Amino acid sequence: MKLESKQQNLKDLNTFKLNSFTDYFFVVRNFEDLKFITSTLGDYKDIFILGGGSNVILPECIESLVIKVNFSGIRMISDFGNDVLIEAYAGEFWHNFVIHCLNMGWYGLENLAFIPGTVGAAPVQNIGAYGIEFSNYCYSIIAWDLLKGEIVEILARECFFAYRNSIFKQKTYKNFIILSVRVILSKIWNPNLEYFKINDYSTRKSLEDSKNINNLIEAIFDIRRSKLPNIKEFGNVGSFFKNPIISEESFLNALHFFPDLVFWEQRKDAYKLSAGWLIDNCGWRGKNYGSVAVYEKNALILLNQGLAKFDDVIGLAALIINDVYNKSGIKLEIEPLVYY
Ligand SMILES: Cc1cc2nc3c(=O)[nH]c(=O)nc-3n(C[C@H](O)[C@H](O)[C@H](O)COP(=O)(O)OP(=O)(O)OC[C@H]3O[C@@H](n4cnc5c(N)ncnc54)[C@H](O)[C@@H]3O)c2cc1C
Numbered sequence: 001m002k003l004e005s006k007q008q009n010l011k012d013l014n015t016f017k018l019n020s021f022t023d024y025f026f027v028v029r030n031f032e033d034l035k036f037i038t039s040t041l042g043d044y045k046d047i048f049i050l051g052g053g054s055n056v057i058l059p060e061c062i063e064s065l066v067i068k069v070n071f072s073g074i075r076m077i078s079d080f081g082n083d084v085l086i087e088a089y090a091g092e093f094w095h096n097f098v099i100h101c102l103n104m105g106w107y108g109l110e111n112l113a114f115i116p117g118t119v120g121a122a123p124v125q126n127i128g129a130y131g132i133e134f135s136n137y138c139y140s141i142i143a144w145d146l147l148k149g150e151i152v153e154i155l156a157r158e159c160f161f162a163y164r165n166s167i168f169k170q171k172t173y174k175n176f177i178i179l180s181v182r183v184i185l186s187k188i189w190n191p192n193l194e195y196f197k198i199n200d201y202s203t204r205k206s207l208e209d210s211k212n213i214n215n216l217i218e219a220i221f222d223i224r225r226s227k228l229p230n231i232k233e234f235g236n237v238g239s240f241f242k243n244p245i246i247s248e249e250s251f252l253n254a255l256h257f258f259p260d261l262v263f264w265e266q267r268k269d270a271y272k273l274s275a276g277w278l279i280d281n282c283g284w285r286g287k288n289y290g291s292v293a294v295y296e297k298n299a300l301i302l303l304n305q306g307l308a309k310f311d312d313v314i315g316l317a318a319l320i321i322n323d324v325y326n327k328s329g330i331k332l333e334i335e336p337l338v339y340y
Pocket of ligand 1: 054055090115119121124127176179337
């Protein structure tokens with residue numbers, strides 16, 4: 001059996017809203033579908049796994065077979081007393097998973113509420129927000145090895161999670177379709193409010209009573225709304241650049257150019273800089289290139305003003321990267337996956 005070629009536009013399946021045509025698109029619903037893909041791998045130039053499309057920049061034409069995983073469900077695997085081991089399937093919306101856990105009294109993921117996209121993509125860039133990352137709670141990942149045609153369990157320590165990074169971004173792991181994630185959560189409500197305190201959000205009324213889950217979720221919603229454009233109004237992928245983590249030598253060099261540089265000391269000889277601050281201070285806030293703009297309220301975000309094309313997005317990103325490098329010696333890295 002062969003997949004029938006049928007052209008499809010992925011514009012509504014990526015949050016930057018780029019036109020992107022593919023001839024082969026397949027929704028995986030069960031194990032038979034996984035086996036089918038493995039048995040027909042040779043028919044396609046490549047495979048591309050698409051989740052909610054909120055962290056990808058897609059070209060006008062994709063020659064790969066595009067796969068979407070529709071496995072759904074959330075279940076408790078084990079109850080250890082104070083902790084629980086929970087499994088969520090790849091096709092679930094991440095935010096819905098977070099809220100479901102809170103409703104069940106399984107705590108830990110709350111600061112990651114409202115991150116768009118699917119559960120299956122969360123480990124790929126080790127999503128993070130407000131002082132926590134997916135990796136803080138990950139126990140293991142269940143994936144389908146497309147080449148071997150078998151299910152594998154990859155333990156958290158084998159994922160080499162780092163800031164917006166994991167093995168799933170490496171070429172050798174491109175053949176692993178993430179089917180579900182397993183996380184260890186706590187039955188004790190003990191929210192991590194460090195980020196909010198450091199960044200002066202603790203004075204917000206809704207955070208005064210941190211014991212109230214709804215107040216925290218509301219505060220996160222407000223903070224995100226004030227910094228992020230609505231994807232329904234303007235196509236975007238959230239932060240377009242990673243915050244650079246640099247050595248002391250590069251840090252001192254950058255300080256020479258920008259004495260008031262915003263940074264967070266990570267550990268000895270490692271400094272994290274604010275990419276948004278650098279872009280803003282190099283004069284890019286609000287600038288346009290083709291139909292793509294740097295968001296007025298947050299220079300870390302690129303916006304589709306309606307008719308953006310892949311080349312506009314990459315062109316503007318390249319101009320920003322070069323300019324920031326020339327003015328600070330810091331090389332910015334793009335955060336979303338750019339499909340070439
Ligand atoms: C407004 C906005 C705000 C955001 N805020 C944050 C934030 O606070 N923190 C943060 O970390 N990110 C944030 N993001 C980025 C994005 O939401 C996350 O990276 C999210 O995890 C992407 O999920 P997705 O399902 O849309 O993945 P996609 O964009 O579809 O895919 C992303 C990558 O994961 C791979 N992938 C997807 N599903 C699977 C699977 N089942 N198996 C294997 N590989 C897979 C894809 O091939 C691709 O490489 C934001 C994005 C937007 C638009």
